[in-house]
Amino acid sequence: MRIIFRSLSFLGFLFLSVASKGQLTSSDIFDGLKVTLCGTSSPLVAPGRAQACVAIETPGHLYIVDAGSGSAATATLARVPTAKLRGILLTHFHSDHISDIADFNLNSWVAGRPAPLQIIGPEGVERVVEGLNIAYELDSRYRVAHHGEELLDPILGVLQPRQITEGIILEEDGLRITAFEVSHPPIEPAFGYRFDYGGRSVVISGDSLVTDTIIEISDGADLVLHDAMSLQLVQTMENLASRTGNTRLATILHDIQDYHATNEDLQRVVAEADIGQLALYHLVPAPRNAMAVSTFTGLIPEGALITEDGMVISLPAGSEDINID
Ligand SMILES: [Zn+2]
Ligand SMILES: [Zn+2]
Numbered sequence: 001m002r003i004i005f006r007s008l009s010f011l012g013f014l015f016l017s018v019a020s021k022g023q024l025t026s027s028d029i030f031d032g033l034k035v036t037l038c039g040t041s042s043p044l045v046a047p048g049r050a051q052a053c054v055a056i057e058t059p060g061h062l063y064i065v066d067a068g069s070g071s072a073a074t075a076t077l078a079r080v081p082t083a084k085l086r087g088i089l090l091t092h093f094h095s096d097h098i099s100d101i102a103d104f105n106l107n108s109w110v111a112g113r114p115a116p117l118q119i120i121g122p123e124g125v126e127r128v129v130e131g132l133n134i135a136y137e138l139d140s141r142y143r144v145a146h147h148g149e150e151l152l153d154p155i156l157g158v159l160q161p162r163q164i165t166e167g168i169i170l171e172e173d174g175l176r177i178t179a180f181e182v183s184h185p186p187i188e189p190a191f192g193y194r195f196d197y198g199g200r201s202v203v204i205s206g207d208s209l210v211t212d213t214i215i216e217i218s219d220g221a222d223l224v225l226h227d228a229m230s231l232q233l234v235q236t237m238e239n240l241a242s243r244t245g246n247t248r249l250a251t252i253l254h255d256i257q258d259y260h261a262t263n264e265d266l267q268r269v270v271a272e273a274d275i276g277q278l279a280l281y282h283l284v285p286a287p288r289n290a291m292a293v294s295t296f297t298g299l300i301p302e303g304a305l306i307t308e309d310g311m312v313i314s315l316p317a318g319s320e321d322i323n324i325d
Helices: 010-021 071-077 101-111 124-133 138-147 212-218 231-243 247-257 263-272 291-299
Strands: 002-005 032-039 053-057 062-065 085-089 118-121 160-163 167-172 175-184 187-197 200-204 225-229 279-284 312-316 319-322
Touching: 032 071, 032 085, 032 138, 032 187, 032 200, 032 225, 053 071, 062 118, 085 101, 085 279, 101 124, 101 138, 101 263, 124 138, 175 212, 187 212, 200 212, 225 263, 225 312, 231 263, 263 279
Parallel strands: 002 319, 062 085, 085 118, 118 160, 200 225, 225 279
Antiparallel strands: 032 053, 032 312, 053 062, 167 175, 175 187, 187 200, 312 319
């Protein structure tokens, strides 16, 4: 297993800039799983970080897992090719995972997505999609009236729900997606997803405590993206809120401590599962600067990666390399 950290060279940047204007995109020439972090934060806002969102790309597919606030803009800035977006997989329906669905729908519709956008998730997804389609019906009508049906086919602007249960939910052109149940009480069910393509694999926990199922499905995976909460930092914030009389904030900071993976839980993941790279996202609290990152890093398993918005982790097909840009 080789883990390579890279930053985009000037030539690479130039290539991507040119490619994004022409027919060729970087994804056309990369065979493997390409993972772009389009949101690494949680409901506690942090500058420079959108809420939960991960884009998973192969040469023929693009799926997004969750679409928290700010993530559609972050995905655009990270040059995620939304014209080929097939679906958004929702882990659950907390607002920090669904706020930007409509923006992804509009952006991909305008970019030329050839089929309606599927919104895939556990029971409840039909209700969420019905509400969004109603809320954005007028917006869609204005866009079509302004740009014409030839550019914006009205059918392609309507979200399509797909309710799923645990297990393999998709197998197409070499990509397999498996949904598994996670623990995020009181939300039931909440899902995580595993992607397999070209002999490579990515597991995304969504919001969850560390469970036996997560350990099992992560075993042998190249990359595991896991929810992470620094219990020490959250408890410190709770104490400060209490001492300054902000009891509402103190209550919320207390309540969130029992449904995200803590540093100690994450130690269990690396101890019991054979993983190429553990990377942490949906950070609670999301570090705002280098000092906060180093405080967070000091408490997590050795070698675990704190992700940032715009970070790309590539797993070339038929290889053992993990490239982090
Ligand atoms: Zn949640
Ligand atoms: Zn969340």
